[in-house]
Amino acid sequence: MHGLGNDFVIVDARDEPFDVTPALASSIADRRTGVGCDQLIVLELSETADLRMRIWNSDGGEVESCGNATRCVIQLTGAKSIESAGGLLEGKDVRMSGQDVKRGTFSHRHAVIRDENTDQAFSRLSQIPNAKGQFRIYNSLLSEYAVLGFEYGYSLANPNALVLWEAQFGDFSNGAQTIIDQFIASAEQKWNRMNGVVMLLPHGYEGQGPEHSSARMERFLQLCAELNLIVANTTTAANFFHLLRRQLLWPFRKPMINFSPKANLRLPATYSLKEEFIQGKFRETIDDTTITQPAAVNKVLFCSGKIYYDLADFRQKNKSQNVAIIRVEQLYPLPEKQLLELYNKYANATWFWVQEEPLNMGAASFLQMNLKTMNYGMIGRQPSASTATGYSKMHAQEQNEIIETAFEI
Numbered sequence: 001m002h003g004l005g006n007d008f009v010i011v012d013a014r015d016e017p018f019d020v021t022p023a024l025a026s027s028i029a030d031r032r033t034g035v036g037c038d039q040l041i042v043l044e045l046s047e048t049a050d051l052r053m054r055i056w057n058s059d060g061g062e063v064e065s066c067g068n069a070t071r072c073v074i075q076l077t078g079a080k081s082i083e084s085a086g087g088l089l090e091g092k093d094v095r096m097s098g099q100d101v102k103r104g105t106f107s108h109r110h111a112v113i114r115d116e117n118t119d120q121a122f123s124r125l126s127q128i129p130n131a132k133g134q135f136r137i138y139n140s141l142l143s144e145y146a147v148l149g150f151e152y153g154y155s156l157a158n159p160n161a162l163v164l165w166e167a168q169f170g171d172f173s174n175g176a177q178t179i180i181d182q183f184i185a186s187a188e189q190k191w192n193r194m195n196g197v198v199m200l201l202p203h204g205y206e207g208q209g210p211e212h213s214s215a216r217m218e219r220f221l222q223l224c225a226e227l228n229l230i231v232a233n234t235t236t237a238a239n240f241f242h243l244l245r246r247q248l249l250w251p252f253r254k255p256m257i258n259f260s261p262k263a264n265l266r267l268p269a270t271y272s273l274k275e276e277f278i279q280g281k282f283r284e285t286i287d288d289t290t291i292t293q294p295a296a297v298n299k300v301l302f303c304s305g306k307i308y309y310d311l312a313d314f315r316q317k318n319k320s321q322n323v324a325i326i327r328v329e330q331l332y333p334l335p336e337k338q339l340l341e342l343y344n345k346y347a348n349a350t351w352f353w354v355q356e357e358p359l360n361m362g363a364a365s366f367l368q369m370n371l372k373t374m375n376y377g378m379i380g381r382q383p384s385a386s387t388a389t390g391y392s393k394m395h396a397q398e399q400n401e402i403i404e405t406a407f408e409i
Contacts, residue, residue: 091132092248094125095154097140097147098166098200105168105202108265111137133161144175148199152183155197159253162244163197170201170215170259171387177219184255185223196253198244203233203259204306205356205388207395214357214387217331220257221366224332230256231332233305235264235286238272239329242282264306284335286327287342294324297346301406302326302339302376303354304363311354314403323407324349331363334370343374351376354406356399358384379406 099105102112112123125135140147148165155163167173173180187193201215220231230247234240240258247256264270291297301311301323308327315323324346328335343351353376355362360383368378381398389395 093133093136093158093161095136095151095161096164096166097138097151099142099168100139101166102137102139106262106265144172145179148176149179152179152195152197155195156193159194159196162248164200165197166200166260167202167215169212170203171211171213173199173201173215181223185228188228189226194253195255196247197255198247199255199257200260201257202262204262204264205395205399206263207392209390210386210388214361215259216361216387217259217357217363218361218365221332221363224366227333228254229332230254230330232256232330233259234329235305235308235327236270236272238276238280239283239286241277242280246282259305261306264309267309269309269312284330285338285342286329288324288326291324294345295348296322297324297349298322300324300326300346300349300351301354302328302351304328304331307354307356307402310399310403311406314407318407320407331366336371336373339371340373352406352409353378354402355380356402358382358387360384361387377409379409
């Protein structure tokens with residue numbers, strides 16, 4: 001066995017036979033999914049150097065397909081790896097840099113692993129047979145300005161590559177604000193130069209304080225005009241996969257900012273079925289699939305990112321019926337047409353935008369300026385000079401107030 005990551009196992013069966021015993025499958029499934037003994041996804045190099053995916057259940061038996069009876073789940077980190085593998089096989093280069101990106105700040109990627117005996121590095125995505133593209137990943141120095149500037153230039157020189165820069169925390173992107181303002185947001189309008197660089201900015205209010213909570217969503221949305229950027233805040237592994245894949249499939253290039261998750265990297269609700277990767281597509285909005293009678297809904301909460309799961313969890317625990325929760329996965333270009341369709345679908349409901357950020361931050365001001373065809377209220381933290389409190393108890397109190405207000409108002 002060559003390596004064990006957070007999303008799948010890669011095995012070289014040319015050197016040694018590989019079988020999944022019940023004990024091995026159980027232990028790995030427990031470690032990775034956090035939801036007990038689920039499936040173990042194995043990418044295996046066969047004796048003929050072919051790459052195939054094999055799925056094993058917790059009893060050590062191989063699963064041929066994923067249907068309703070057997071759940072084949074893939075996490076958010078796996079979505080990135082699988083998208084990269086697909087691009088490499090299609091001849092597209094994938095390049096990624098950032099502080100601690102090989103391991104991942106939250107121990108979530110493990111793109112490069114090391115042999116415990118020889119200390120030899122092994123990059124799983126660099127060993128795919130028949131891959132025409134190359135995968136390169138670099139831990140960068142602590143200069144967001146310099147590194148993002150380099151990656152912008154690299155993406156400009158190689159528009160057929162998927163070029164990603166990941167901030168250690170989204171808050172730290174302000175160190176590269178000059179590159180964002182002068183080049184990423186405005187180069188197409190100023191110089192007619194397209195660019196497809198991707199910025200992954202970990203974002204979410206989890207009580208980690210004002211320097212580790214906000215990627216300053218409001219600043220990026222304020223820069224949005226003339227279809228210059230893609231701004232997303234995805235909530236499922238499959239949607240993240242299709243978002244990245246769309247970036248290369250488009251016949252044009254746009255810089256993309258995704259407010260990526262932190263705690264939700266290991267949240268089972270964010271995992272996606274295999275079919276959603278194979279058959280699905282990127283969804284700018286996600287309707288509430290739990291609602292069977294739209295006419296009976298009297299309140300709609302629409303939101304983006306991590307707070308969706310807080311709202312959904314509260315609704316389930318309190319059995320709050322007749323409340324629909326809608327996710328806005330792409331904030332710019334704003335999917336106004338899709339939102340209006342949902343607005344008409346839930347015509348009897350009162351609508352509220354719910355966000356974790358203070359109301360002078362996040363998407364609140366952007367929506368008030370750009371989404372004027374709907375009537376809705378705003379729920380979020382009180383306007384603040386700081387992005388977040390530094391006290392965990394205060395954070396928990398504020399977070400609970402947002403969720404309770406959304407359901408009680």
